[in-house]
Amino acid sequence: APGGGTGINGAVYAELGRDPHFRVEVIGQSRAPYDCYPETWPHGGPAPNLVSFAQDVLNQGVLERTDCLVCGSRGGQVVLPHFWQQRGTSVPPAVVINGGIAMGLPTRVAWPDSAVTFLMIGGQDNFRGQLSCEEYVADTKSRVPPNNGTTAILYVEEMQHMPQAKLLSAVLPHLIRAVLWWKAERVDGFLEEVRLILRAMTSAGWRGRLMYTKASGVWDEIEFSPYQVGKVSPLSQASTVSTVDTPEKSAAPIEHTRHDEMKALWRAAVRAAQPGGGVPNAKEGNRFAAAAAAAKVMATKREAAGIAAGKPSLPVGVSRGENMLTIPVPQAGQGRPRSPQDPTPISRALGIRAHYAASPVHSRSPVHHHLEMAAPVTPIRA
Numbered sequence: 524a525p526g527g528g529t530g531i532n533g534a535v536y537a538e539l540g541r542d543p544h545f546r547v548e549v550i551g552q553s554r555a556p557y558d559c560y561p562e563t564w565p566h567g568g569p570a571p572n573l574v575s576f577a578q579d580v581l582n583q584g585v586l587e588r589t590d591c592l593v594c595g596s597r598g599g600q601v602v603l604p605h606f607w608q609q610r611g612t613s614v615p616p617a618v619v620i621n622g623g624i625a626m627g628l629p630t631r632v633a634w635p636d637s638a639v640t641f642l643m644i645g646g647q648d649n650f651r652g653q654l655s656c657e658e659y660v661a662d663t664k665s666r667v668p669p670n671n672g673t674t675a676i677l678y679v680e681e682m683q684h685m686p687q688a689k690l691l692s693a694v695l696p697h698l699i700r701a702v703l704w705w706k707a708e709r710v711d712g713f714l715e716e717v718r719l720i721l722r723a724m725t726s727a728g729w730r731g732r733l734m735y736t737k738a739s740g741v742w743d744e745i746e747f748s749p750y751q752v753g754k755v756s757p758l759s760q761a762s763t764v765s766t767v768d769t770p771e772k773s774a775a776p777i778e779h780t781r782h783d784e785m786k787a788l789w790r791a792a793v794r795a796a797q798p799g800g801g802v803p804n805a806k807e808g809n810r811f812a813a814a815a816a817a818a819k820v821m822a823t824k825r826e827a828a829g830i831a832a833g834k835p836s837l838p839v840g841v842s843r844g845e846n847m848l849t850i851p852v853p854q855a856g857q858g859r860p861r862s863p864q865d866p867t868p869i870s871r872a873l874g875i876r877a878h879y880a881a882s883p884v885h886s887r888s889p890v891h892h893h894l895e896m897a898a899p900v901t902p903i904r905a
Contacts, residue, residue, distance in 0.1 A: 527549075527553075527593065527594070527595030527598060527620065528595060528620070528685050528686065528691070528791075529549055529553075530553060530788075531685050531688075531788055531791045531792065531795075532685065532686065532688050532691055532791075534688065534692075535688055535691045535692045535695060536549070538692060539695060539696060542696065545696075545699070550580060550585060551576060551580075553784075554781065555576075556571045557570075557571035557572055557573060557575055557576040558573070558576075558597075558781075559571075559572050559573065560572060560573060560597070560600075560601065560778060561573060561574040561575075561601065563629045563630050564629055564776060564778060565629075565775065565776070565778065566778055566780065573597055573598075573601040573602055573605075574601060574605055576602065577601065577602040577605035577606060578605065578609075580602070580606075581605075581606065581609055581610065586606065586610060586613070586614060586615060589615050590615055590616075590703060591615055591616050591617065591618065591699050591702060591703060592606075592614075592615055592616070592617040592618070593617070593618045593620070593695075593699070594617055594618070594619045594620065594623065594624075595620050595621060595623075596620070596621040596623050596650065596684065596779045597623065597779055598619075598623065599619040599620070599621060599622060599623025599624045600623035600624070600626070600628060600776075600779075601623075603617055603619065603623075603624055604624060604628070604630070604632045604633065604634075607632065607633045607634060607635060607638065608633045611633070611635055612635045612637050612638070614635070614638065615706075616638075616639035616640065616641075616702035616703060616705065616706045617638075617639070617640050617641075617702070618640075618641050618643065618695070618698045618699055618702060619640055619641070619642045619643070620643050620686060620691075621643070621644060621645070621648060621650050621684060622642040622643065622644040622650065622663055622676070623650070624640070624642070624666075625642060625662075625663045625664075625666040625667060625676075626650060626662075626663070626666065626776070626777065627775070627776050627777070628776050629776050632666075634667070634668050634671065635671075636668055636670040636671050636672075636739070637671075637673065638671060638673065638674075639673040639674075639702045639705050639706045640673070640674050640675070640702065641674075641675045641676075641677065641698045641701055641702050642663065642674070642675070642676045642677070643676075643677045643679070643682075643686070643694070643698065644659070644660075644663060644676065644677070644678050644679075644682070645678070645679050645680075645681070645682025645683055645684070645686065646659070646678070646679065646680040646681065646682065646731070647680075647681060647682060647683045647684075648682065648683060648684045649684055649777070649779070649783060649787070650684065650777055650779070652777055656678075656680065659678075660676070660678050660732060660734075663676060663678075664676065664734065664742065667736070669739065669740040670739045670740070671736065671739060671740075672736045672737070672738045672739040672740075672741075673705050673706075673736060674735070674736050675701065675702075675705075675717070675733070675734065675735035675736070676732075676733070676734045676735070677694065677698070677720065677731070677733050678731045678732045678733070678734075679724070679729050679730070679731040680729070680730040680731045681729060681730065681731075681801070681803060682729075682731075683787065683790055683791060683794065684779070684783075684787040684790075684791075685787045685788060685790070685791035687791070687794055687795070687800060687801045687802070688795060688800055689727070689799070689800045689801065689802045690727075690729065690801075690802070693723040693724075693727060694720050694723060694724075697716045697717075697719050697720045697723070698716075698720070700712070700716045701713050701716035701717060701720070704716060711875075714873050714875050715875075717733065717735065717873060718867075718869050718870060718873055718875070720733065721733060721745065721747055721752055721869045721872075721873075722869060724747050725747050725748070725749060725750050725751060725752060725869075726750070726804070727802050727803065727804050728749040728802065728803030728804030729747070729749075729802075729803060730747065730748045730749070730803075731746075731747060732744055732745065732746050732747070732755070733745045733747065743873075743874075745872045745873070749803065749804060751868075752868050752869050752872045753872065754872040
């Protein structure tokens with residue numbers, strides 16, 4: 524699909540299609556006659572274009588048989604906004620790779636307040652333009668409607684325009700399940716998928732930030748790096764928003780032309796040919812170094828917390844004799860065992876006490892999800 528990466532990352536979508544809980548259908552094809560921007564864009568043209576393609580998809584009833592949309596770059600810039608303009612709140616939840624809906628576009632996006640979306644953006648993506656990484660994240664957040672309370676953003680510092688296959692494979696199933704849970708108003712299920720995304724990111728060595736709305740206009744932000752996670756305080760968020768100058772909303776839109784696509788494909792192929800497919804912690808030595816660095820940071824934090832708390836106190840009573848100190852020792856089985864459901868650092872950052880046990884993939888429910896690729900790929904024919 525144009526921008527969906529169904530060619531270079533075809534194996535990822537094929538793997539997803541083999542999951543019995545999903546049925547993947549690719550709609551449209553890259554470099555087809557309609558794979559061009561509409562006339563409202565600087566280098567756009569008349570139909571056939573991506574708007575006419577989007578209307579064809581609507582006319583063929585694709586949305587009525589779809590539970591979740593996955594849009595690539597041009598799908599997010601043109602196709603999904605057209606769906607929202609024509610169908611509003613009846614459009615299924617969407618995973619938007621490259622975050623095309625949340626950038627400077629030549630026409631206003633009719634983003635429904637109740638829309639459920641998960642954006643995936645990258646620090647090495649040409650969609651970032653001339654913005655710094657902090658500016659890019661702040662600008663993306665600023666384009667989400669203030670009354671929308673169901674938007675999440677995954678920013679990965681190392682991600683290119685064509686997401687690395689290992690990266691996409693690790694998170695795409697969770698991104699889809701997350702929006703399905705959210706649409707069903709199951710926040711517990713949504714947070715479990717977010718936890719699994721963060722675990723995949725930190726263990727593989729990716730760096731970035733995951734943000735989601737807790738309520739309309741209220742964001743939770745979690746920074747991640749190799750084996751480390753940390754919740755960004757509201758004060759830090761406010762400081763970032765106030766100090767980062769986002770660009771004028773009227774700036775010229777960034778187009779992803781066929782020339783840009785060829786460059787992105789070349790970069791993706793080069794990265795895929797590297798050992799480990801470009802995963803930061805693919806090598807055992809890198810994983811060890813990252814784990815050691817994370818342990819050192821945690822030890823420093825614990826030491827600082829101990830100093831701040833003062834002299835530790837014992838959790839049990841102490842009886843003092845003339846020349847001896849007696850501490851009651853609980854009998855075997857009387858002490859508090861560590862529960863396997865105790866919160867992990869990721870769970871603590873998300874504010875959940877224990878891992879959510881059920882998940883669409885592990886559930887015994889016969890429900891299956893139907894996934895559509897909305898970043899164009901071949902029109903469905905009757």
